[in-house]
Amino acid sequence: MSDRKLKVLIVEDEAIVALHLEDTLTELGYEVVATAGRVDNAKRLAATLQLDLAIVDLNLNGERTDAVADVLAARGIAIVFATGYGAAALEKRWANVPTLQKPFQSAELERAIARAVQSPPA
Numbered sequence: 001m002s003d004r005k006l007k008v009l010i011v012e013d014e015a016i017v018a019l020h021l022e023d024t025l026t027e028l029g030y031e032v033v034a035t036a037g038r039v040d041n042a043k044r045l046a047a048t049l050q051l052d053l054a055i056v057d058l059n060l061n062g063e064r065t066d067a068v069a070d071v072l073a074a075r076g077i078a079i080v081f082a083t084g085y086g087a088a089a090l091e092k093r094w095a096n097v098p099t100l101q102k103p104f105q106s107a108e109l110e111r112a113i114a115r116a117v118q119s120p121p122a
Contacts, residue, residue: 005029005030005031006030006031006052006053006113006117007030007031007033007049007050007051007052007053008025008030008031008032008033008051008052008053008054008055009032009033009034009035009036009042009045009046009049009051009053009054009055010022010025010032010034010035010036010054010055011035011036011037011042011046011054011055011056011057011060011065011068012035012036012037012055012057012060012082013037013038013057013059013060013061014057015037017057017102018035018037021055021082021109022035024106024109025055025109027106028106028109028110028113030053030113033049033050033051034049036068037060037061038060038061039060039063039064039065039067039068042056042060042065042068043067043068043071046068046071046072046075046077047071047075051072051075051077052077052078052117053077053078053079053080053113053116053117054068054072054077054078054079054080055080055082055109056068056069056072056079056080056081056082057081057082057083058081058082058083058085058089058090059083059085066091066094069081069094069097069121072121073120073121076120076121077120077121078113078116078117078120078121079094079097079098079116079120079121080097080098080099080100080109080112080113080116081094081097081098081099081100082099082100082102082104083099083100083101083102084101084102086099086101087099087101096119096121097116097121098111098112098113098115098116099112100112
């Protein structure tokens with residue numbers, strides 16, 4: 001990988017969590033290009049932005065984000081799910097996508113990102 005900063009989309013409906021995640025990603029050397037708190041907006045951004053990675057909360061205001069992940073996967077963009085429900089809440093098709101249990105530490109985030117970018121969804 002080059003020295004170029006990876007471009008990241010944050011899909012998170014809790015503003016304080018999104019801000020903390022943005023700060024953490026910036027500290028780790030990533031470029032946050034957008035944040036989405038609603039599924040429709042997240043799908044639009046996932047389809048149109050130049051991205052390398054997305055950190056996706058599994059549930060936005062009671063609505064699952066599988067459709068957002070579908071858009072990202074179709075474009076070959078790496079995904080990390082972040083959820084308070086744990087990996088058991090994921091559909092089987094996402095079994096190989098790195099999942100972070102909220103709350104998580106920056107080192108856990110960094111490991112999940114490294115795993116995601118090594119093998120983006122097909």
